[in-house]
Amino acid sequence: MLPRxxxxxxxxxxxxxxxxxxxxxxxxxxxxPKATEAGAMNPQSNYSxxxxxxxxxxxxxxxxxxxSHIITxxxxxxxxxxxxxxxxxxxxxxxxxxxxxxxxxxxxxxLLAQCYRTGDPVTGRRNYTYMDSVKSNLGGRRVVICGLIQxxxxxxxxxxxxxxxxxxxxxxxRSNCFHxxxxxxxxxxxxxxxxxxxxxxxxxxxxxxxxxxxxxxSIVAALMSFTYSAIGLGLGIGKVAVNGTIKGSLFxxxxxxxxxxxxxxxxxxxxxxxxxxxxxxxxxxFSLVLxxxxxxxxxxxxxxKTMKKATLLSVSVTTVFYMLCGCFGYAAFGDLSPGNLLTxxxxxxxxxxxxxxxxxxxxxxxxxxxxFCQPLFAFVEKWSSKKWPKxxxxxxxxxxxxxxxxxxxxxxxFRMVWRTIFVMITTLIAMLMPFFNDVVxxxxxxxxWPLTVYFPIEMYIAQKKISRWSTKWVGLQILSAxxxxxxxxxxxxxxxxxxxxxxxxxxxxxxx
Numbered sequence: 001m002l003p004r005x006x007x008x009x010x011x012x013x014x015x016x017x018x019x020x021x022x023x024x025x026x027x028x029x030x031x032x033p034k035a036t037e038a039g040a041m042n043p044q045s046n047y048s049x050x051x052x053x054x055x056x057x058x059x060x061x062x063x064x065x066x067x068s069h070i071i072t073x074x075x076x077x078x079x080x081x082x083x084x085x086x087x088x089x090x091x092x093x094x095x096x097x098x099x100x101x102x103x104x105x106x107x108x109x110x111l112l113a114q115c116y117r118t119g120d121p122v123t124g125r126r127n128y129t130y131m132d133s134v135k136s137n138l139g140g141r142r143v144v145i146c147g148l149i150q151x152x153x154x155x156x157x158x159x160x161x162x163x164x165x166x167x168x169x170x171x172x173x174r175s176n177c178f179h180x181x182x183x184x185x186x187x188x189x190x191x192x193x194x195x196x197x198x199x200x201x202x203x204x205x206x207x208x209x210x211x212x213x214x215x216x217x218s219i220v221a222a223l224m225s226f227t228y229s230a231i232g233l234g235l236g237i238g239k240v241a242v243n244g245t246i247k248g249s250l251f252x253x254x255x256x257x258x259x260x261x262x263x264x265x266x267x268x269x270x271x272x273x274x275x276x277x278x279x280x281x282x283x284x285x286f287s288l289v290l291x292x293x294x295x296x297x298x299x300x301x302x303x304x305k306t307m308k309k310a311t312l313l314s315v316s317v318t319t320v321f322y323m324l325c326g327c328f329g330y331a332a333f334g335d336l337s338p339g340n341l342l343t344x345x346x347x348x349x350x351x352x353x354x355x356x357x358x359x360x361x362x363x364x365x366x367x368x369x370x371x372f373c374q375p376l377f378a379f380v381e382k383w384s385s386k387k388w389p390k391x392x393x394x395x396x397x398x399x400x401x402x403x404x405x406x407x408x409x410x411x412x413x414f415r416m417v418w419r420t421i422f423v424m425i426t427t428l429i430a431m432l433m434p435f436f437n438d439v440v441x442x443x444x445x446x447x448x449w450p451l452t453v454y455f456p457i458e459m460y461i462a463q464k465k466i467s468r469w470s471t472k473w474v475g476l477q478i479l480s481a482x483x484x485x486x487x488x489x490x491x492x493x494x495x496x497x498x499x500x501x502x503x504x505x506x507x508x509x510x511x512x
Contacts, residue, residue, distance in 0.1 A: 061296035063310050065218070069293045070314035072221040072364070072371050074286045079229055082283055082322055083236075083329030085276035087337035088269075090252035094330070095323060098280055102319040104483065105284045105452060106311060112287060112456040113307040115463055116294045122302045129375060130291045130451070137459040146455055147379075150288050153447040154376045155426065157285070158369055162202075162430035165365040166194035168358040175351040175358075192431050198362070199427035202369055206377070206419040209410065221367025224360040229321045231357035236328030247334030257335045268500075274493025277486055281448040283322060284315075288451045292375045377419055384414060433498075442498070445490035453483040 050058060086094030117124035118136040127133040134146040170189055177187035205217070240246060252273065257264045264272070290307075297303045297310075330337055388394045394414045402409055457476045460466075466473050 059296055059298045061293075061298055063306050063313070066293055066297055066307060066310035067314045068219045068222040069289075069296070069371060070286055070310060071225060071318060072218040072368050074284060074314060074318045079225075079232075079283060079322060079325055081279045081339060082326035083333065083337045084339045085279040085283075086252075086326045086330045087248070087333070087335060088252050088272045088276035090250050091248055091330075092250050093252065094276075095327060097277065098283075098322055098326065099319070101280055101284050102315055102322075104479070105287070106315045108453050108456040109287060109290055109311045109315070110308050111460040112290055113294060113304045113311065115456070115459040116291060116303055116307070118463075121304050126295070127291060128295050129379065130288060130455075131379070133291050133459060134455055137462045138455075142455075142458075146450070149447070149450045151376050151379065153285075153288055153451065154372050156442070156446070157372045158422075158426040159430050159433075160282075161365045161369045161372075162195055162198055162427055163191075163433075165198040165362050166191045166430070168361040168365075169194040169197065171358045172355045175354045179351040195427050195430050198366075199423050201366055202423045202427075203420050205366060205370055206373065206423055207416060208370065208374075209415075217367040217370055221364045221371075224364035224367075226321075228357040228360040228364070229325055231353060231360075233321070233324045233328055235353070236325065236332045239332035240328060243332065246331045248330045249335075253335045259336065271493045271496040274489045275497050276493075278442065278445040278448075278490030278494045281445060281487070281490060284318075285447055285452070287456065288447060289372060289375055292378075373422070377415075377422070380418060381412075381415060384418075442491065442494040445487050445494055448490070449480075449484045449487035453480050 082098070086098075088094075089097060112133070114121050115127065115133045115137055117126055118133075119125065125136070127136050130150055131143060131147045135143045170191055173189065174187045181187070208217075253264055253269065255264055255266055255269055290311075293310075294303055294307045297306050299306075384394050391414075395412075397410045397412050400409045400411050401407075457480050461473065461476065466476075
């Protein structure tokens with residue numbers, strides 16, 4: 001029989017609830033002495049061979065699985081808007097901003113990794129989610145605020161990924177259409193059918209029980225992200241070679257440039273520059289699932305040590321890819337850089353290579369959607385199981401044999417219904433507001449400061465008991481305040497972009 005989902009409480013048999021009185025009852029071993037660092041580094045000495053120190057099944061995550069989770073979360077649809085972002089900021093500011101975001105994310109992620117365990121980073125009590133960490137280290141109203149921001153952001157990411165996936169699916173159809181017509185047919189089409197198709201796939205994959213079981217999907221998604229990023233980079237290099245010159249300017253798009261949205265004015269130049277900050281911030285979004293990723297890692301060595309290495313590896317790799325894709329795309333197209341590098345149809349040929357790249361994007365986004373949504377699924381299911389512990393619909397599970405594989409799937413009716421409704425809602429909203437760059441900018445602005453900067457810094461200060469007005473405390477607060485201003489600026493720019501888009505918008509009738 002398969003292990004029980006981590007999000008559900010004790011099993012119900014014929015209306016009788018099996019109580020788990022404590023960890024000793026669950027483990028069926030003798031009471032354990034308080035763990036020491038030496039003992040924590042040797043699981044054979046203190047803990048069951050099948051269970052970790054918290055009574056849960058042994059975690060099996062490694063540096064490589066954690067890195068694949070992070071890369072899957074980081075290199076998402078955001079990489080495709082980086083060329084547009086650099087085009088707004090120029091050769092001086094664009095790469096500099098991207099590098100600064102990478103450094104800030106790497107630093108604050110390392111602070112957050114040390115908050116996975118409360119107290120001692122090796123033997124302290126585990127925090128299974130980002131919100132658990134906030135509750136253990138900060139408490140009070142900030143727990144509610146954190147949960148609201150985190151889960152709204154996850155919901156928003158699901159909407160953004162649905163939009164991005166549909167645009168890539170349409171790009172495959174349009175590139176073939178352009179090829180057949182020789183570029184004479186504009187090949188306009190609606191995105192609704194493609195969003196519904198993506199939603200159907202997500203309904204199926206959303207039935208995966210919990211985060212620890214999507215590791216294989218993350219590895220596939222990470223490989224796909226490298227595939228389309230490499231293709232975008234290669235096409236950008238090829239375009240620069242064909243042009244024989246490097247396009248772009250030191251300070252970004254010029255006033256008076258004619259784009260698809262109209263002529264760029266001084267005011268629009270400012271809004272577009274601010275929106276670019278949000279786009280770059282979104283490209284580095286992964287802190288909101290970092291604790292959940294860390295909870296999949298086995299020990300020894302201590303989880304925070306593995307996580308630091310995984311974060312350094314992942315952020316370094318993604319930053320190199322971001323720099324190459326963004327800069328070569330800008331060098332190829334200059335002021336007319338498309339909002340989505342592979343689907344803005346700056347490239348018409350080779351059309352088959354574009355098809356491969358866009359197919360890789362869709363496959364990647366299927367996995368990335370799950371990486372971001374599984375923590376939200378787990379939160380709702382855990383809350384519901386506590387609210388209605390005796391409900392067979394909420395906590396009961398049914399074993400369904402899987403033909404040919406010989407395995408058994410544990411079906412939970414509440415999980416199936418709630419996750420299906422969630423995907424349907426995100427798909428519907430994506431159909432209502434299919435503004436790729438604007439949605440990306442808002443998500444980046446909304447999640448960057450609180451989840452990537454503020455809460456990790458405040459938790460680290462509380463955990464390490466850093467005194468007020470000390471040099472380190474002042475430095476951390478200056479970093480937090482600066483990032484807050486950046487987030488506010490990015491949000492203003494993105495909302496201004498949506499206001500402009502809404503002037504020509506018709507619900508459910510958007511075509512490309």
